[in-house]
Amino acid sequence: MITNTTKRFLASLFITIGVLFKNRKTRKFTLIPLVIIVIGFLLPQKMIIPVAGATTSDWDDNSFWAYPWGSSITHKGIDIFKAKGTNVISSTYGIVVYTHEGGKGGKSVMVLGPKWRFHYYAHLDQIDAFAFKPLSPGTKLGTVGDTGNAVGKPPHLHYAITSPFPYWWLREPDVIQGNRKMFHLDPDVWLRE
Template structure:
């Protein structure tokens, strides 16, 4: 079991995503979290794309998630991973701090869309499955199941069976690399239905039941 939350145990939301304020783009692009524990965990099965310094963000880490979005972990006192590392939700990647433009120890957790540009964001509270609301929470209430790594914690992967020879692909398009070819009768979990329309098809994020391989498939190839 794991969560999509970068902390464990008790934590507080001290500033919501998109609360209006004096930020450069006029609103708060991430969510501010303070934990009983300072250890920061990976929030997805992803790759560390950058470790850097910024006058606003302080010491930060960016991780590319399987859905192509970028998870930003900011104001860290310490980074305990390296660029290129493959991480999971249980990988310890850094330590909470107050570096950069920060008035106290906290984690600014931000999710940028695939452009990875400032102010092109997704709601990090929705990703974590918690309310986007200042308050106290405990990660044990937001566990995600072993049968799904869906970004939507309330979604229980639906079991389906292939009825065609079907490629599992790294991304939701026939242009993306093939992970493996699967044959009729293979069972899989649909982790997230209809994540993208590309090449004339609707694509689902799936996990092969037996191998655990995750990727994308065309939604009309199973029953």
């Protein structure tokens, strides 16, 4: 699965880190962020379905990366259907990064969880969260709605997980927008575990 490009990238990454470590002036500035990054990846992740009372049959397991999907081109998350007003809850431990109102997502919440994964909750009817709020799995974030580009559609939670660190092995060059798949994780995989 590991391609030559990946091997070359990893080799140059380790060489760069090695060089920065050898130099006493740059050592500290390399070590601190590295330790923080590693700790983030080591944090355990316990995940639950982010809509109260929902089961695995409340979303279509083929909807992740479905194409065509309007102006998004591919669907980079899953849609969990439940009645308007049902509680939307945090799927993991985490911290609220921001809440937002407007655009495609309507009322939405962005959460940073373990392993540097960003969890996006969109189309909420009501937001019950604020930036920097710490979360446990099950903490209420708001309620299911049909805001943003879900107006006129059955109420649902659009739930997506992204990572700033690429998962090379998830790339699918033959699929539409397939190179971007290394930054988008399929929530279905994690919620079925």
